[in-house]
Amino acid sequence: MKNRILIIDDDQVVVDMLESGLKRSGYDVTCVNSGKDALESVRGQMPDLIILDIIMPGMDGTEVARILRENEKTRNIPIIFLTVLWEKNETSMDQNDFGVNVVIGKPFRLEEMLDKITKLLPSQPKAS
Numbered sequence: 001m002k003n004r005i006l007i008i009d010d011d012q013v014v015v016d017m018l019e020s021g022l023k024r025s026g027y028d029v030t031c032v033n034s035g036k037d038a039l040e041s042v043r044g045q046m047p048d049l050i051i052l053d054i055i056m057p058g059m060d061g062t063e064v065a066r067i068l069r070e071n072e073k074t075r076n077i078p079i080i081f082l083t084v085l086w087e088k089n090e091t092s093m094d095q096n097d098f099g100v101n102v103v104i105g106k107p108f109r110l111e112e113m114l115d116k117i118t119k120l121l122p123s124q125p126k127a128s
Contacts, residue, residue, distance in 0.1 A: 002028040003121050006047035008038040008064065009082065010056045014106070018051060021110040027117075035059030039067060042074055049121055051113070052100070054083040069099035078120040080104060080113070 005022055009015050010033045022029045030045065032038050036059055038052070050068070054061035061081060068074040079100040102116045 002026060003048040004028045004030070004045065005117070006038065006041055006050045007031045008033075008035065008050065008056070008061070009053035010034065011053070014053070014082070017110065018113065021114070022117075025114055035061065035064040038064050042068065042077075046073070047077060049078045049080070049117060051080045051082055054081055065099050078102075080116055080120070082106060082108065 005027045007015055007018050007022075007029060009018075009031075012033075015031045015033070019029050019031050030041055030047065032041050033056075035056055038050075039059075041047075042050075052061045052064060061083070065079055065081070068077060068079065079102075081100045081103045083103065084106045101120055104113060104116065
């Protein structure tokens, strides 16, 4: 069974690139463009991992992460924050403050994302 990844980002270019790369790597991918849609998607189909943009209209990624961490059913889903607000050597944004597992700055390389996903998910999918 493929690991299910939920991508939450309002930048369609980022969503398309991630979706394509993750599907090629054997993951089952769902994409939404807002925090509200993300919470609805999680209720409908529990993902194994979430890639979450911070800056989005309406409900931002920090609020989505907080809500997910407060819910017993979703609190242990690994979350990767994807953001322009963080540089690789910046220490002012502590991922633990947001209840996320990893913070990746934009722009990013797909290989970097795949490496982080592999470390967070319990089993590796088989590429098709």
